[in-house]
């Protein structure tokens with residue numbers, strides 16, 4: 001007899017276009033709220049007074065540091081990353097100016113939701129959903145470039161290779177991570193051409209150049225819920241996907257947020273929290289910018305990402321990523337347990353210089369491992385410069401030559417301004 005009583009069953013389209021739909025049971029004890037618990041007034045307050053900003057700008061101080069560390073730990077990743085950047089350049093350029101593309105047809109007034117959904121599924125997108133374009137989730141510096149006349153958002157998730165993802169952290173996993181960004185390019189070009197042929201305008205967010213964080217819109221469109229690993233857990237492939245949004249004025253109907261039970265399931269599971277090499281994931285949820293979530297601590301994550309092929313252990317060890325939501329929830333209903341938890345198959349991973357870590361075992365790092373520049377590059381340079389001047393004062397002018405300090409400060413500041421278009425870290429967003 002099943003251990004848990006089922007509250008409702010979520011019906012979702014199959015994983016690939018043409019596959020049979022799936023039914024996901026959600027037990028009573030995991031019920032919380034469709035989407036994510038939020039306080040709209042707080043979301044509005046933070047978005048107005050402390051607008052969101054792109055990590056590539058907010059954490060630009062560590063860009064060069066991360067590159068040096070990557071080169072030290074995995075020199076092959078630098079060449080790979082540079083090659084990827086080169087290949088992505090035309091796609092990113094197209095994304096940036098996509099809002100200037102004109103419609104090529106005339107709208108007939110019909111609702112085109114299902115026509116767009118079908119076209120996107122035929123092209124290979126695993127999850128497709130429709131919601132409103134929410135201005136709370138637009139980066140401050142990208143607001144001027146965003147069209148104000150596109151009220152709807154089409155959320156698109158493209159699955160990345162299963163087998164390669166299970167080798168995380170590795171260059172093979174990086175290959176599917178970046179390869180999926182590359183695949184997104186031509187697919188969106190074709191999908192937006194279709195929407196324009198229906199007579200509508202578009203503007204594209206991603207890959208590699210985004211108007212804002214995308215997960216809140218995907219959750220609003222019912223495509224999954226936010227996991228404790230900070231990633232979108234979608235029904236078929238969890239977070240093993242790359243996300244994109246097309247903003248449009250097409251005549252569409254919105255999907256609704258869904259309670260898949262993930263908000264509470266993560267508190268039972270906690271595998272990613274326990275397996276994170278950097279101890280960067282928090283076990284308890286907190287209210288942050290009007291949303292209740294498990295907050296990731298960036299300064300404990302980035303030093304690991306930079307040195308271990310983008311890390312991603314939190315994606316690899318997630319049972320929803322590995323087995324899919326249906327088997328995981330069915331197992332929970334039947335047994336009250338977490339599918340795969342405690343097994344090497346789910347939880348094991350290897351770090352290049354440290355070896356294999358099975359369930360219950362974690363690598364240790366010296367405190368200095370987590371030392372890195374923080375915040376914006378220009379702020380960090382200024383702090384460093386001020387500290388050197390202060391040091392000079394203490395040494396009564398016997399320290400470094402102040403003219404040379406000025407010169408060094410100025411040239412590094414100019415260098416950092418020139419580098420504002422560089423990705424923050426291995427394919428994350430660009431600065432401007």
Ligand code: SF4
Pocket residue numbers: 275276277278279280281296300301302304305310311312313314315
């Ligand atoms: S990427 Fe690695 S270090 Fe960062 S949160 Fe995930 S598991 Fe932890």
Ligand code: SF4
Pocket residue numbers: 227228229230233265266267269270271272273317318319320
């Ligand atoms: S590993 Fe478990 S706790 Fe972490 S995101 Fe996946 S389901 Fe949630």
